[in-house]
Amino acid sequence: MRDNNDLTSYKRNEIREMVTAYFKAQLQQYLHWLDTRGLTQNALEDVRCEMLDHEDHLTHERDTNQYLKVRRFIRKSGISAQDWRDSQPAMQQELRKGRRDMLRAVLKAAERLEHYSYDDAPAVTIAPSPPASAPLGRAIDDFIDEHSRQWPEKTRKQVRAYLNILVEYFGSERLLEAISKQDASEVKKVLQALPASRNTKPALKALSLSEAVKVKGHRRISPKTINSHIDTFRRFFDWSERHGHAPHKLFEGMKVPKAKNAATERKPFSKEQTALIFNELTQNPSGLVRKESNKWASLLGLFTGARLNEICQLETADVQCEDSIWFLNITDEGNGMKRVKADASRRKVPLHSEMINLGFLKFVESQRSNNRLFSDYNFNANGGYGRSLGRWCNETFLPKLGLKEPSLVFHSFRHTMITRLAQANVAEPVIKGLVGHAQEGVTQASYFKEGYTLAQLKEAVDHFEA
Numbered sequence: 001m002r003d004n005n006d007l008t009s010y011k012r013n014e015i016r017e018m019v020t021a022y023f024k025a026q027l028q029q030y031l032h033w034l035d036t037r038g039l040t041q042n043a044l045e046d047v048r049c050e051m052l053d054h055e056d057h058l059t060h061e062r063d064t065n066q067y068l069k070v071r072r073f074i075r076k077s078g079i080s081a082q083d084w085r086d087s088q089p090a091m092q093q094e095l096r097k098g099r100r101d102m103l104r105a106v107l108k109a110a111e112r113l114e115h116y117s118y119d120d121a122p123a124v125t126i127a128p129s130p131p132a133s134a135p136l137g138r139a140i141d142d143f144i145d146e147h148s149r150q151w152p153e154k155t156r157k158q159v160r161a162y163l164n165i166l167v168e169y170f171g172s173e174r175l176l177e178a179i180s181k182q183d184a185s186e187v188k189k190v191l192q193a194l195p196a197s198r199n200t201k202p203a204l205k206a207l208s209l210s211e212a213v214k215v216k217g218h219r220r221i222s223p224k225t226i227n228s229h230i231d232t233f234r235r236f237f238d239w240s241e242r243h244g245h246a247p248h249k250l251f252e253g254m255k256v257p258k259a260k261n262a263a264t265e266r267k268p269f270s271k272e273q274t275a276l277i278f279n280e281l282t283q284n285p286s287g288l289v290r291k292e293s294n295k296w297a298s299l300l301g302l303f304t305g306a307r308l309n310e311i312c313q314l315e316t317a318d319v320q321c322e323d324s325i326w327f328l329n330i331t332d333e334g335n336g337m338k339r340v341k342a343d344a345s346r347r348k349v350p351l352h353s354e355m356i357n358l359g360f361l362k363f364v365e366s367q368r369s370n371n372r373l374f375s376d377y378n379f380n381a382n383g384g385y386g387r388s389l390g391r392w393c394n395e396t397f398l399p400k401l402g403l404k405e406p407s408l409v410f411h412s413f414r415h416t417m418i419t420r421l422a423q424a425n426v427a428e429p430v431i432k433g434l435v436g437h438a439q440e441g442v443t444q445a446s447y448f449k450e451g452y453t454l455a456q457l458k459e460a461v462d463h464f465e466a
Helices: 012-036 041-059 070-077 081-086 090-114 136-147 153-170 181-193 223-242 271-283 292-304 308-312 353-358 360-366 387-400 412-423 428-435 442-447 454-461
Strands: 319-322 325-330 347-350
Touching (some): 041 223, 153 223, 181 223, 308 387
């Protein structure tokens, strides 16, 4: 039925008309930039590689939307998502053909502009000029649409909030070509004057961006937050230049210096401190540990280096055994509210032998009827499931042990695990695999897709000593 054009929402000729109109507008823009500014060799190489990838997808009949901006096509063509689904696979194939041939036309035009011809043939003319670049607001929508499937919801909202600063400053209709390096420098000054928690403080919520930065007496956002904004802006303009929305890249090399020895910089616990914490969690001599969930979740933090929310959102089904090795399957699959920070965060973390000896598996078995491992940790839109444990650890447990300082918090368990394993000569790629950091380098990132075995990871975990 999927291959029968009589049963699709649109006929083949209707699809081709929509695809032609859609890419004709894009081609006009590419040709205009070729005529007025030219495209960099890197940009042309990207065009060439993408064109070949489209050809490969069509040759092997791969059923995938890779490289296709489906949401933008649906929006621009005025069709519904259901119409798109009903017209498969014809619409997907035609959209890929259209994109391939549009890129081929761009490469031919670029080749013509690199050489002179003295034949009697008529000279090649460039198509009439369309608008020089995309409006800021529309380009941001396209940028977020393209990446939203790869980003967790929290990341998508954060990126949108950062980019809204540009919209507030320039206006959504400002063409990207009209934003200069000098403008970028002025935006950086605005960020340095921006009050922290601007969108939550009653005195600032109703103020415009230009008004908010003039208000005195409020703590400003940190250098780290400024740099997060700037890096998001840089990635957006880099994407815009590569995708034909803007003529240039901006915000490169514009980060501000980080504060040295900042009081809030996280650090690991010392061996004496971890010994004290371990004794308190397991023996409870001071009576601070009144809930089983706080005990076991904190021990998991100590013996796995997992992030706060990764631990608190665990389901009982996430504690698994394979080849006689018990491990945590850290994932965002489950009840729909679980999150991971990045793709590398999805991983298997073997349980430390000490956790088995302490009776953790018995605790897991006692929670089977609850589905979630720590059912008394409620979900919070901002902090996920980790808010309750974080407050108990940082505001009650550590202070009453005499350990609390700005640089020592629950997240210090993670720093402690990484530090101790490195000191035990565990290879850095193995440590990254355990704690969910992305691998670097061609060998690790591109060729070592399967990652380390559970046995290798288990051996590494057991090098940790509390």
